Amino acid sequence: MEKKNRVILVLLDGLNYKNSDCMGYMTALEREGKAKFAKVLSEMPSLSKPLYETILTGKKPVEHGVLTNEIPVMSKEKNIFSLCREIGLTTGASGYYWLSELYNSAPFDKLRDTNTHDETKAIQHGRFYTLDYYPDESVFLDGEHIREKYNPDFLMIHSMNIDDTGHKYGSESKEYRYNVRTADNLLSVFVPRWTEAGYTIIVTSDHGMSPDGMHGGKNELEAEVPFWIINDSAETKLSHKMEQVYVASIIGNLLGIDTSGMKNKAESIYRGY
Numbered sequence: 001m002e003k004k005n006r007v008i009l010v011l012l013d014g015l016n017y018k019n020s021d022c023m024g025y026m027t028a029l030e031r032e033g034k035a036k037f038a039k040v041l042s043e044m045p046s047l048s049k050p051l052y053e054t055i056l057t058g059k060k061p062v063e064h065g066v067l068t069n070e071i072p073v074m075s076k077e078k079n080i081f082s083l084c085r086e087i088g089l090t091t092g093a094s095g096y097y098w099l100s101e102l103y104n105s106a107p108f109d110k111l112r113d114t115n116t117h118d119e120t121k122a123i124q125h126g127r128f129y130t131l132d133y134y135p136d137e138s139v140f141l142d143g144e145h146i147r148e149k150y151n152p153d154f155l156m157i158h159s160m161n162i163d164d165t166g167h168k169y170g171s172e173s174k175e176y177r178y179n180v181r182t183a184d185n186l187l188s189v190f191v192p193r194w195t196e197a198g199y200t201i202i203v204t205s206d207h208g209m210s211p212d213g214m215h216g217g218k219n220e221l222e223a224e225v226p227f228w229i230i231n232d233s234a235e236t237k238l239s240h241k242m243e244q245v246y247v248a249s250i251i252g253n254l255l256g257i258d259t260s261g262m263k264n265k266a267e268s269i270y271r272g273y
Helices: 018-022 024-031 048-057 080-086 097-103 136-150 161-169 174-196 244-255
Strands: 006-012 036-041 091-096 115-117 125-129 154-159 199-204 224-230 241-243
Touching: 006 048, 006 174, 006 244, 018 024, 018 174, 018 224, 024 036, 024 174, 024 224, 036 244, 048 080, 048 097, 048 244, 080 091, 080 154, 080 244, 091 097, 091 136, 097 125, 125 136, 136 154, 136 174, 161 174, 174 199, 199 244, 224 244, 241 244
Parallel strands: 006 154, 006 199, 036 241, 091 125, 091 154
Antiparallel strands: 036 224, 115 125, 199 224
16 A cells, blocks of 8 residues: 555643643644644543553454553554554654553563664664653653654654643642643644654544543543644544544554554544443
8 A cells, every 4th residue: 555644643641631722832733724633532441551552453442452551461453553564664652661562572671672673573663661750851852863863654752741740630730731731832842843854743642631630431531532633634534523443544544554454434423421
């Protein structure tokens, strides 16, 4: 299948839909018609590792079998990284070590896996961290280093500070909103560089966060997240509300990889809970 676009997926872990209104830069892109925006309904359970797998495979946790954060299990499904590799596309990631465990090797070995550059892996070029408070700025800088040096067709950048402060202080806290605003500021620095380099950028989250600092269930603060796509293509259509299982096919269609095994609709149905 012919390659169409290069894609950067930014996953802001733990960002709920409600607090996306703190993100002035992303709002500006939407208002100026430079980004499309939607509300996404997370799958259940609304936990990180199961939803990384959902976002990258298009399957629900009960289908792909990754149901908890606690078990270091590798993906058994075709995913965006592996499908890229099947057609010779270059992959990279700057993110939490669970990504390495899901798509490269498990369990994670800090000495072996923190810095990964291996053409045989699903994630060929990776910088993986283990501390939830590893600065978001460093995550973005690590990702930009991978982009500039290795020129990946698909790059995932995954930050944890919003989730970390949400667990500590809750989603109604000034600390949580501060980190949302910090992520927005980082995007204002990097997105113009990426668009100039010809990338389509997707910004979303895995799950939200409750006022008491938890997630996992179907409450809208835990299960509703924002979704932006930044490109100039009129071909990419979004409903205002969509299910998370369709994110993988959106990414795959942009990259030109085979999404025939994924739930694949231009405009998905938002079933709600």
